[in-house]
Amino acid sequence: MDLYSSIFELIDMRSFSNLWYWIGLAVLWSSASHWAMGVPYDLVVRARRVGGQSEQDLMDIVRINGNRLLYILDVSGLAILAFSCFLFTGLATLGFYYGVEFAQAVFLLLFPICLVVLINVSAARKLRRETPSLEYISKILTRCRIYTQIVGMISILITSLWGMYQNFSIGVPGW
Template identity: 50%
Template sequence: MLPNVDLTQTLFEVIDMRSFSNLWFWIMLALIWSAASHRVLGVPFDMVVRARRFGGQSERDLIDMVRININRMLHLGHVAGSWLIGVTTFGLSSLSLLAFWYDIEFAQAVVLILLPLSIVAAMSFATARRIAVERPEVEALCRHLARHRFWVQLLGMVSIFVTAMYGMYQNLSVAPGF
């Protein structure tokens, strides 16, 4: 006589639903940080490179794109900034409580993604405000955007490293004999 096989039990055995041992989590983490470092203040970084290299229309396109995105960000910050900070803080606090007090692995994975991204958002608002106040020329604007991208990439590398170390710890802690 064959034992009763439950479909959901079989699926959960075949597909590991834990976050840190799931390949899709790591692919998503890499894609998120790649996108965050490619778009600086909402402007694709290849536009910055093209403006530096070719000038002319590429510079005008970059200035227009930066102006539009900065105005959007600053308007959003002016209209809903307090609410955004409050909701984000509440959400991250609640998620952190679920993650580290109640030891929910999915919440831990989400916190390790969203917490650094919230720092990137704060850095983006600060850079947008600085550019709006200074109104730099094209070369200085490109330097501001390149500097911002450098710090986003550095934060991304540190974030991926911390997530990888924590993920390895989590995977080893559920292994037998650890």
């Protein structure tokens, strides 16, 4: 067996039948639901429970991440939107019109993350409007995390149903 066939056997380009794709999907949504607006959720829990320096750390990191996110959006939001539309239109066309399974898999990974980014932007805007207190920040970040988890559950459901459909309709080589 040569090197190229070994590599392509390890990295199967049929994404939905590949274990690495599903591990990546699980890690992606686990990470996305842990980080609400760039703030690790355990910091929110620790600030509510302990207070003191943890509370101050939470206030600082929320202020920094919120300002950073809104600055990036103000400076290059239009360019990011244009590139995202181009990327997702290309992936959707390649994947669902031309039937490229790899493009379908990448689209089903990345498109829901755009919704999570919009949730985070909305949370940052809400936090900028109000005078932040620990209760208000923890409420907004908890909602942000719950909405992210809802998007993640729906995304995993749709991806798994589409992946099963692809595997059943194409079939598994060698069976």
